[in-house]
Amino acid sequence: MPCYVNFKGEKVVPVEEGQTILQASLAAGIPHYHACGGKGQCTTCRVLVLEGQEQLTPPTSYERAIKNVKKFPDNVRLACQSRVSGDGVEVQRLIKDETDRYILINDSEDSTRVMGERRKLALFFIDIRNFTPFIEASLPFDVIHIMRRIFAIFRNAITQYDGVIIETAGDGLYAVFGLNSKIKQAAESAVLAGLKILADLRIFNNTYMRPYFNHTFEVGIGVHVGKVIVGNVGIGLSNNLTVMGYPVNIAARLQAATRELDNSFVISELAFRLLKNPPYSMGCSYINLKGVSAAYEVRLIGKPYEIELPTIAPDAT
Numbered sequence: 451m452p453c454y455v456n457f458k459g460e461k462v463v464p465v466e467e468g469q470t471i472l473q474a475s476l477a478a479g480i481p482h483y484h485a486c487g488g489k490g491q492c493t494t495c496r497v498l499v500l501e502g503q504e505q506l507t508p509p510t511s512y513e514r515a516i517k518n519v520k521k522f523p524d525n526v527r528l529a530c531q532s533r534v535s536g537d538g539v540e541v542q543r544l545i546k547d548e549t550d551r552y553i554l555i556n557d558s559e560d561s562t563r564v565m566g567e568r569r570k571l572a573l574f575f576i577d578i579r580n581f582t583p584f585i586e587a588s589l590p591f592d593v594i595h596i597m598r599r600i601f602a603i604f605r606n607a608i609t610q611y612d613g614v615i616i617e618t619a620g621d622g623l624y625a626v627f628g629l630n631s632k633i634k635q636a637a638e639s640a641v642l643a644g645l646k647i648l649a650d651l652r653i654f655n656n657t658y659m660r661p662y663f664n665h666t667f668e669v670g671i672g673v674h675v676g677k678v679i680v681g682n683v684g685i686g687l688s689n690n691l692t693v694m695g696y697p698v699n700i701a702a703r704l705q706a707a708t709r710e711l712d713n714s715f716v717i718s719e720l721a722f723r724l725l726k727n728p729p730y731s732m733g734c735s736y737i738n739l740k741g742v743s744a745a746y747e748v749r750l751i752g753k754p755y756e757i758e759l760p761t762i763a764p765d766a767t
């Protein structure tokens with residue numbers, strides 16, 4: 451009696467005993483890519499296993515070797531190497547046309563690329579608070595030079611605590627912690643990086659900005675933790691990681707809330723509770739988030755601003 455495999459969005463196909471998924475799909479008329487002819491070498495037959503992974507034979511030596519190089523997650527299998535031993539298997543072909551082939555084969559030549567996975571990370575947003583008045587009063591050279599110095603302070607602290615900068619935008623940036631650690635350590639690292647930035651910026655203000663430019667800078671930092679999707683989206687343009695998900699929006703909102711809460715470092719209660727050695731907190735507060743009926747509890751672990759900041763309406767995150 452044949453088993454059946456559901457090719458998501460395509461068709462349900464019978465698999466005879468001893469047949470691979472690839473042989474079954476080709477027999478059923480699915481145009482399944484198989485550039486090496488089923489020898490376990492090209493990876494064009496790869497499928498994402500959505501259900502019934504336990505009904506598949508264990509990865510062959512070819513699959514294990516390829517997985518080591520290309521860092522496939524466990525639920526990606528080579529259809530030409532996987533045999534089905536029972537019903538309930540659902541798969542999705544990953545390479546369905548030439549564009550898929552171009553994107554996935556070229557990208558996976560680089561073993562550092564992440565195909566897309568859900569991870570629990572600490573999310574860290576930082577923004578320079580009073581940069582616009584400085585831009586308006588300074589020469590372009592000075593603006594870029596000072597920006598570089600401040601971003602060097604950000605980068606040093608973030609990399610010291612094993613964070614990764616995901617994106618810079620204007621006078622702010624977004625980083626994540628926890629790509630190589632558990633979530634408790636990630637939250638701890640994000641907080642330590644933020645506190646180091648505040649301390650280093652204070653020194654920079656006192657020893658450089660105030661004496662040479664008669665100006666000082668403040669920043670706003672927001673930290674939250676949560677499950678997000680991590681992957682490489684850039685197609686030949688950039689190898690940067692992309693991190694997406696609702697927790698990212700919350701972290702951005704916490705950073706923006708530093709203005710209204712008049713505190714330079716705002717962390718969600720959720721992240722704060724993960725800290726083994728929580729820093730002194732000036733108290734807790736509540737902010738409203740779009741789409742969340744109850745107010746969101748946060749901790750204030752920075753300092754009140756020394757300068758008066760223009761009020762900006764909370765963004766629509």
Ligand code: FES
Nearest residue numbers: 488490491493530
């Ligand atoms: S067809 Fe080439 S690896 Fe499966």
